[in-house]
Amino acid sequence: MKVWQKNLILLLLVVVIAAVPLWLLPNAEFGGADGQAEEAITELNPGYEPWFQPILEPASGEVESLLFALQAAIGAGVVGFVLGRITKKSDRKGQD
Amino acid sequence: MKQTTVRTARAMALLIALLGLTTMSASAMHIAEGMLPVPWAIGWGAVCVPFVVAGFFAIKRKVEQAPRAKILLAMCGAFAFVLSALKLPSFNGSCSHPTGVGLGAILFGPMTMAVLGLIVLLFQALLLAHGGLTTLGANLFSMAIAGPILAWLVYQLLRKVKAPAAVAVFAAAALGDLFTYVVTSVQLGVINGGMVKFLAIFAVTQIPLAIAEGLLTVVIFNVLEKYSKDELRQLAVL
Numbered sequence: 001m002k003v004w005q006k007n008l009i010l011l012l013l014v015v016v017i018a019a020v021p022l023w024l025l026p027n028a029e030f031g032g033a034d035g036q037a038e039e040a041i042t043e044l045n046p047g048y049e050p051w052f053q054p055i056l057e058p059a060s061g062e063v064e065s066l067l068f069a070l071q072a073a074i075g076a077g078v079v080g081f082v083l084g085r086i087t088k089k090s091d092r093k094g095q096d
Numbered sequence: 097m098k099q100t101t102v103r104t105a106r107a108m109a110l111l112i113a114l115l116g117l118t119t120m121s122a123s124a125m126h127i128a129e130g131m132l133p134v135p136w137a138i139g140w141g142a143v144c145v146p147f148v149v150a151g152f153f154a155i156k157r158k159v160e161q162a163p164r165a166k167i168l169l170a171m172c173g174a175f176a177f178v179l180s181a182l183k184l185p186s187f188n189g190s191c192s193h194p195t196g197v198g199l200g201a202i203l204f205g206p207m208t209m210a211v212l213g214l215i216v217l218l219f220q221a222l223l224l225a226h227g228g229l230t231t232l233g234a235n236l237f238s239m240a241i242a243g244p245i246l247a248w249l250v251y252q253l254l255r256k257v258k259a260p261a262a263v264a265v266f267a268a269a270a271l272g273d274l275f276t277y278v279v280t281s282v283q284l285g286v287i288n289g290g291m292v293k294f295l296a297i298f299a300v301t302q303i304p305l306a307i308a309e310g311l312l313t314v315v316i317f318n319v320l321e322k323y324s325k326d327e328l329r330q331l332a333v334l
Contacts, residue, residue: 003322007315014308021185021304028189033301036190037284038128040297044288050130054225067224068181075177079316082171086323
C-alpha cells in the first residue's frame with residue numbers, strides 16, 4: 001500500500017473518532033474539561049479562592065476562536081511546508 | 097543565491113514553528129490560573145527546572161548529531177501547534193484536545209519537549225489565559241515532561257521487542273497523551289482529594305483523543321519514514 005493510501009485511511013479514522021461522540025450524544029454540552037476541573041475543585045474545596053487571575057484574556061469568544069484558527073493555520077502551514085520540502089527532495093532519487 | 101533562499105526559508109520555518117509552539121494547547125487541559133495553592137505552585141516549578149536545563153543541552157546535542165533534522169524539529173513544534181488547536185468532542189460529552197508532544201519526544205527525546213513546552217505554556221498563559229503562570233510548573237510537568245518521557249519510553253521499549261515502527265509510534269503518542277492527563281488528574285487529586293473525579297474529567301475524556309493523536313502521529317511518521325530515513329537514522333529513531 002502506498003503511503004498516501006495508508007495515511008488517507010488513518011485520517012478518515014480520526015474523523016470518525018471525532019464525529020462519533022457528536023452523533024451518539026446529540027444532547028451533550030461538549031464543554032471544556034478544564035472548566036469542569038475548576039468546578040470540581042470548588043466542589044471539593046468550597047473555601048478555595050483562586051489567588052491569581054490571568055493577566056490578559058481574549059476579549060470575546062470570537063477573538064478566542066480567531067486565535068485558535070490562527071494557531072491551526074500557522075501550524076498546518078509549517079507542517080505542510082516541511083512535508084513539501086522533504087518529499088520533493090527524495091523524488092529526485094526516484095519514486096517507489 | 098538559491099542556497100541562500102533555501103537557508104532563509106529553513107530559518108523562517110524554524111522561527112514560525114517556534115512562534116507557533118508558543119500558543120499551542122491553548123485550552124481544555126491545563127490547570128487554570130490560581131487553582132493551585134502557593135506551596136504546590138512553587139514546588140512543581142522547582143521540580144521542572146532541572147528538566148528544562150537538561151532540555152537545552154539535549155537540543156544542542158541533537159542538532160549537532162543531525163544538523164539536517166533541524167527542519168524536523170520545526171515540524172514537531174508546528175505539529176503540536178495544530179493538534180493543540182483542535183478541541184475535539186469526546187464520548188463523555190465534553191471536549192479536550194491532544195497535546196502533540198509525542199512526535200517530538202520520539203524524534204528528539206523527551207527532554208527537548210520540556211523546553212518547547214515551556215515556551216508554549218508561557219505564551220499561552222500570557223496571551224490566551226489558558227493554564228497560568230502560577231500553574232506553569234504543574235502544567236509543564238504533566239504535558240512537557242511526564243507525557244514525553246512516557247511516550248519516549250514506550251517507543252524505545254516497543255522498538256526493542258521489534259514491534260513495527262508505526263505501531264510503536266502509535267502506542268507512544270497515544271499513551272504519552274493519555275499519561276499527561278492522568279498526571280494532571282493526580283496533581284489535582286493529591287491536593288483536593290477526589291482523584292477519581294479528576295481522572296473521570298481529564299483522563300476519560302482523553303481516551304478517544306489519545307487514539308486520534310496516535311493515528312495523526314503515525315500519519316506524519318509514515319511520510320518521514322519514507323522520505324527522511326537518513327535523518328531518522330541520525331536521530332537514532334529507526
